[in-house]
Amino acid sequence: MAVTDAAIDKIKDMIVSGELAPGARLPKEADLAERLGLSRNSLREAVRALALINVLDVRQGDGTYVTSLEPRLLLDALSFVVDFHRDDTVLEFFQVRRILEPSATAMAAVNMGPDDIEDLRGILDALPDDPSVEQLVANDLEFHQRIAKGSGNTVLSSLIESLSGPTTRARIWRGLTQEGATVKTQEQHLAIYEAIASRQPDVARAWATVHVAGVEQWLRSAL
Known part of the structure; x- marks a missing residue:
């Protein structure tokens, strides 16, 4: 194992064990290096790597914390990796969406409060009567992200948000090329909303599955 990797593991162990809690300040560099049996250079490299994935926060002149x-913060690194996807893997992102989003939608039907449900309806109402494909896709992204957040599970919400980017271009492509795609999307969004608003998690799950699977099926044919 590389020296830097070992240093990362030692700091991670301190965090996992609770010795360093969220928001805690790390000991001074010289003290921590001596305690962990590391060179100061190795420790700096480890701190730099952990800062890149938002585990540590280096504050100039103040210290390292x-x-x-929070899952949203830690999963930012996943978003960075996902941005490097290739076009031939976009179908796999839809497959993952089909696994995650129906569950999130069912959870939202149970966990969303009245104000959250009203906000969800507001997203649908904000779409113009004759939207452009770009407006529809932007509205679609906001709608699904709001539902994911409404699931009450921050890890699930962050994962779904991270996976949204790679599917955006395919959603636009579908809107431009598939006849009736805009109307179908709006109808399915309304059905999902009504299932959530009426507290029917199984129905909400079913409509979310139909919605995501429909885009996935179209993409399979298009590819």
Whole structure:
């Protein structure tokens, strides 16, 4: 194992064990290096690597702190990796969406409060009567992200948000090339909303599955 990797593991162990809690300040560099049996250079490399994935926050002139370790923050690194997807893997992203989003939608039907449901309806109402493909896709992204957040599971919400980017271009492509795609999307969004608003998680799950699977099926044919 590389020296830097070992240093990363030792700092991670301190965090996982609770010795360094979220928001805690790391000991001074010289003290921590001696305690962990590391060179100061190795420790700096480890801190730099952990800062890149939002585990540590280096504050110039103040010190180094453990971040809040919230899933949204930690999964930013996943978003960075996902941005490097190739066009031939976009179908796999839809497959993952088909697994995750129906569950999130069912959870939202149970967990969303009245104000959250009203906000969800507001997203649908904000779409113009004759939207452009770009307006529809932007509305679609906002709608699904709001549902994911409404699931009450921050990890699930962050994962779904991270996976949205690679599917955006395919959604636009479908809107431009498939006849009736705009109307079908709006109808299915309304059905999902009504299932959530009426507290029917199984129905909400079913409509979300139909919605995502429909785009996936079209993409398979198009490819």
